[in-house]
Amino acid sequence: METFPLGGWNLRQPATIKDVARHAKCGVATVSRVLNNTGPASADTRERVLAAVKELQFEFSEVGRSLQSSTTRTIGCVVPSLANPVYADAVQGVQETFHEAGYQTLLVCTNYDSEVESQAIRTLMAKQVDGFVLTVSDALSSQGLRSIQNREVPHCLLFNTAPRDEQSWAVDDHSAALRVVDEFVEMDHVHLGFLALKFKTSDRARQRYEGFIEGCFRNKLERPALLEIEEDTQDLHILLADFLKENPSVTGIFASNDILALATIRSLRAIGLRVPNDISVVGFDGIQVGEMVDPSLATIVTDPRMLGHGAAQTVLSVINKSELPAQPDPEFSFNFRHGGSLSPLTAERKGDEKITAFSTPNQTAQ
Amino acid sequence: METFPLGGWNLRQPATIKDVARHAKCGVATVSRVLNNTGPASADTRERVLAAVKELQFEFSEVGRSLQSSTTRTIGCVVPSLANPVYADAVQGVQETFHEAGYQTLLVCTNYDSEVESQAIRTLMAKQVDGFVLTVSDALSSQGLRSIQNREVPHCLLFNTAPRDEQSWAVDDHSAALRVVDEFVEMDHVHLGFLALKFKTSDRARQRYEGFIEGCFRNKLERPALLEIEEDTQDLHILLADFLKENPSVTGIFASNDILALATIRSLRAIGLRVPNDISVVGFDGIQVGEMVDPSLATIVTDPRMLGHGAAQTVLSVINKSELPAQPDPEFSFNFRHGGSLSPLTAERKGDEKITAFSTPNQTAQ
DNA sequence: CATTTTCGCTGAAATCTCTTCATAAATCTA
DNA sequence: TAGATTTATGAAGAGATTTCAGCGAAAATG
Numbered sequence: 001m002e003t004f005p006l007g008g009w010n011l012r013q014p015a016t017i018k019d020v021a022r023h024a025k026c027g028v029a030t031v032s033r034v035l036n037n038t039g040p041a042s043a044d045t046r047e048r049v050l051a052a053v054k055e056l057q058f059e060f061s062e063v064g065r066s067l068q069s070s071t072t073r074t075i076g077c078v079v080p081s082l083a084n085p086v087y088a089d090a091v092q093g094v095q096e097t098f099h100e101a102g103y104q105t106l107l108v109c110t111n112y113d114s115e116v117e118s119q120a121i122r123t124l125m126a127k128q129v130d131g132f133v134l135t136v137s138d139a140l141s142s143q144g145l146r147s148i149q150n151r152e153v154p155h156c157l158l159f160n161t162a163p164r165d166e167q168s169w170a171v172d173d174h175s176a177a178l179r180v181v182d183e184f185v186e187m188d189h190v191h192l193g194f195l196a197l198k199f200k201t202s203d204r205a206r207q208r209y210e211g212f213i214e215g216c217f218r219n220k221l222e223r224p225a226l227l228e229i230e231e232d233t234q235d236l237h238i239l240l241a242d243f244l245k246e247n248p249s250v251t252g253i254f255a256s257n258d259i260l261a262l263a264t265i266r267s268l269r270a271i272g273l274r275v276p277n278d279i280s281v282v283g284f285d286g287i288q289v290g291e292m293v294d295p296s297l298a299t300i301v302t303d304p305r306m307l308g309h310g311a312a313q314t315v316l317s318v319i320n321k322s323e324l325p326a327q328p329d330p331e332f333s334f335n336f337r338h339g340g341s342l343s344p345l346t347a348e349r350k351g352d353e354k355i356t357a358f359s360t361p362n363q364t365a366q
Numbered sequence: 367m368e369t370f371p372l373g374g375w376n377l378r379q380p381a382t383i384k385d386v387a388r389h390a391k392c393g394v395a396t397v398s399r400v401l402n403n404t405g406p407a408s409a410d411t412r413e414r415v416l417a418a419v420k421e422l423q424f425e426f427s428e429v430g431r432s433l434q435s436s437t438t439r440t441i442g443c444v445v446p447s448l449a450n451p452v453y454a455d456a457v458q459g460v461q462e463t464f465h466e467a468g469y470q471t472l473l474v475c476t477n478y479d480s481e482v483e484s485q486a487i488r489t490l491m492a493k494q495v496d497g498f499v500l501t502v503s504d505a506l507s508s509q510g511l512r513s514i515q516n517r518e519v520p521h522c523l524l525f526n527t528a529p530r531d532e533q534s535w536a537v538d539d540h541s542a543a544l545r546v547v548d549e550f551v552e553m554d555h556v557h558l559g560f561l562a563l564k565f566k567t568s569d570r571a572r573q574r575y576e577g578f579i580e581g582c583f584r585n586k587l588e589r590p591a592l593l594e595i596e597e598d599t600q601d602l603h604i605l606l607a608d609f610l611k612e613n614p615s616v617t618g619i620f621a622s623n624d625i626l627a628l629a630t631i632r633s634l635r636a637i638g639l640r641v642p643n644d645i646s647v648v649g650f651d652g653i654q655v656g657e658m659v660d661p662s663l664a665t666i667v668t669d670p671r672m673l674g675h676g677a678a679q680t681v682l683s684v685i686n687k688s689e690l691p692a693q694p695d696p697e698f699s700f701n702f703r704h705g706g707s708l709s710p711l712t713a714e715r716k717g718d719e720k721i722t723a724f725s726t727p728n729q730t731a732q
Numbered sequence: 733c734a735t736t737t738t739c740g741c742t743g744a745a746a747t748c749t750c751t752t753c754a755t756a757a758a759t760c761t762a
Numbered sequence: 763t764a765g766a767t768t769t770a771t772g773a774a775g776a777g778a779t780t781t782c783a784g785c786g787a788a789a790a791t792g
Contacts, residue, residue, distance in 0.1 A: 014517065016748085016749060016750090017749065017750065018749080026770075026771080027770070027771045027772070028749090028750080028751095028771090028772095029750095029751080029752080029753095029770080029771060029772075029773095030769090030770060030771070032750065032751060032752090033751095033770095036751085038751085038752095039752095039769090039770095040768065040769055040770085041769070041770080042768090042769060042770080045769080045770075059488070059491070059492050060492060060749085060750075061492065061494060061748090061749055061750075062489075062492045062493045062494065063429060063432045063433050063436075063438065063493070063494050063748085063749070063750090064433060064748075064749025064750040064751090064776095065749075065750055065751080066429045066750090066776095067429050067430060067433050067748090067749070067750070067775095067776050067777065067778090068749075068750050068751050068752085068775080068776055069750085069751075069776090070429075070776075072429065074472070074493070077473075081458065082448065082454040082455070082457055082458040082461075083454070083455065083458055085451060085454070088448040088449070088451070088454040089448070089449065091448055091473075092447065092448040092449055092475060095448075095473060095474070095475050096475065096477075099474065099475075099482075099486075104472050104474065104489065104490070104493065105472065105473050105474075106440070106470050106471070106472055106473075107443075107457075107461060107471050107472075107473040108461070108465065108470065108471075109458060109461050109462065109465075111462075116465075120465075122425070123428075123470065124470070125425070126425050126426060126427065126428045127428040127429070127440075127470065128427065128428065128429050151380065262658060266658070289655040289658065289659075292628060292632070292655065292658075292659040292660075293655075293658040293659055293660065294659065294660030382776090382777055382778085383777065383778060383779095384777080384778095387743095392742075392743080393742065393743035393744070394743080394744095394777090394778080394779090395742075395743060395744080395745095395779080395780075395781095396741085396742060396743070398778070398779060398780085399741095399742090399779095399780095402779085404779085404780090405741085405742095405780095406740060406741055406742090407740095407741070407742085408740085408741065408742090411741080411742085426777085426778070427776095427777050427778070428778095429776090429777070429778090430748095430776080430777030430778035430779090431777080431778055431779080432748095432778090433747090433748050433749060433750095433776090433777075433778070434747070434748050434777080434778050434779050434780085435748085435778085435779075436748075
């Protein structure tokens with residue numbers, strides 16, 4: 001084994017393939033071939049290369065590789081937020097699947113801002129990601145999604161119901177909402193309300209609302225009252241109080257996601273209403289917390305991790321031009337979980353047209 | 367405005383700077399100068415370049431740029447899991463901060479596996495990330511962390527207490543654990559237990575345990591009983607039953623994180639014990655759910671988002687060679703939140719040396 | 733008025749790291 | 763010795779930045 005006058009290799013500047021070639025007294029091409037096992041090399045040369053690699057702690061630069069192969073082994077993942085465990089779980093699933101396949105995940109949280117969303121997508125495309133898994137605010141109008149389609153980058157939607165010709169892993173929001181109405185009806189509720197983030201920030205909420213309306217129609221209920229709120233609403237209890245003042249007959253509220261449902265329950269409590277005695281609440285998503293709170297949350301249960309996994313698999317299939325993974329039947333992509341937050345309509349509220357208790361809380365939400 | 371015979375630019379192959387130069391009838395250098403505002407250009411040329419850029423929908427390839435500038439505007443972020451909201455929130459903070467600064471975040475979840483951890487770090491270094499924010503399983507022995515130090519890549523630990531010469535944003539686990547003991551003592555508890563994931567997967571848990579032991583010592587309590595469990599434990603109620611059989615005098619359990627604490631409460635219930643009547647439980651982290659469950663969780667409250675933000679700021683400062691951001695006083699990096707899961711020792715259990723109720727549950731954890 | 737200086741603009745060429753392709757050199761067979 | 767193998771190598775190319783030298787034209791100088 002030959003030794004070189006090693007004066008402490010500067011590790012700050014990692015060794016390049018040229019350095020290795022110089023040390024091994026051969027051409028860079030040879031180094032490449034030896035290390036990638038992509039062509040012949042004499043035992044002697046091979047050994048010298050390997051020794052040089054070890055000594056210099058050489059590792060290929062992925063950047064150089066990417067430039068030449070125009071492939072980055074990197075996937076862009078765009079979701080609204082990690083504060084909602086639904087997305088956190090989904091991202092976990094996405095990341096796991098890609099990791100196993102040797103891809104890294106570039107994560108962006110848009111905070112429900114479609115401006116951030118399209119900007120982020122542009123940046124990710126400039127970084128040459130090999131694919132996308134994304135939850136956009138509105139699949140039909142998303143500027144970012146359109147440019148992904150134009151460039152024909154492999155991608156799959158997550159949670160967004162797929163527009164035509166698009167791949168997507170999502171819950172069947174429409175059917176799920178129908179189911180929620182049925183559950184309310186089962187409990188004798190007649191006057192329902194729907195609570196959601198502003199629809200422009202989430203097409204899922206809109207789908208659920210439309211399903212909810214149709215469900216009410218099918219069950220011959222009146223059109224549900226609607227309360228749309230901003231993402232950063234701090235005074236939900238006030239909005240709810242106003243809402244119930246305008247719609248005093250409402251006995252059941254369907255919140256478009258569990259976080260919102262839990263916040264609703266707390267806010268209702270803050271304005272002196274009991275759940276489920278005065279008002280029943282049903283959520284959407286089935287986050288684990290829902291089972292641990294009191295009253296437990298009646299909700300649609302979904303499997304975000306599985307969805308993330310599926311979306312990632314789909315993207316991998318598109319990349320590898322292999323067969324797309326089978327999706328679960330959309331009709332059965334969810335379950336309804338009963339919980340203490342939804343109970344039969346009490347006798348006293350059955351004929352009742354107005355809610356009595358309205359003690360204004362002097363505590364401020366923080 | 368001149369027009370070119372555009373036969374449908376193939377958007378699948380994005381335009382390069384060369385294409386732009388050809389269309390603008392100038393050299394690539396000029397295009398670069400115009401677009402980066404990095405040198406002079408006549409008004410005429412500038413206009414032609416801009417027109418070509420628009421027509422071709424040109425965007426710089428970050429890969430080409432990275433190769434030349436040896437900077438990627440990408441940060442590696444390594445955490446154990448997103449299933450724990452503590453990490454999800456922290457990552458959200460990290461991602462937000464870097465996004466504002468124009469960096470993208472490459473996320474890896476290790477699932478508490480130090481093998482995955484060091485492998486991931488190697489890959490990220492090969493991808494030439496400009497910095498790291500990471501929570502390693504053990505800051506002292508982490509192979510990955512060591513190689514980051516060797517290569518002198520800007521980085522900052524998150525949640526891990528910093529070894530010497532390391533930057534880190536973390537809760538003062540030791541002090542927090544002392545505080546927990548004080549709170550138990552305040553409630554007359556004398557025999558305590560500690561529940562944690564296997565220490566090799568989390569040095570945080572170990573720090574908390576050591577603080578807990580010292581707290582017991584200072585308060586002249588006996589050494590706390592220890593129950594270490596695997597990450598994927600499914601039968602916690604059985605382990606707990608055995609644990610309490612061996613340590614029948616234990617009236618208070620400190621769980622090393624909130625998720626574990628909540629699971630503990632459920633498991634205790636499953637084996638017929640009431641919380642807090644039979645056993646008090648205190649958690650660590652202060653996840654939001656803790657306030658919504660029944661009984662509410664007594665716990666150490668931290669601010670993961672803020673920690674993530676701080677760690678990201680620190681990395682940015684190192685990269686920009688600017689002043690490091692001020693950290694909050696470690697002594698005040700947490701708060702104790704009272705909750706229903708911790709109550710004064712009942713008279714009946716005060717002298718009691720054994721727990722009576724031990725109905726074995728016939729339900730299996732799933 | 734002729735000549736030099738200056739200065740704004742410009743494009744060719746080198747560089748960054750890696751892979752592939754074609755070619756050259758060395759070895760072995762017939 | 764010609765031809766077929768086996769090895770080894772240089773050069774080109776992937777997309778961008780940057781240095782450097784050149785080219786005019788205008789200004790300054792003698």
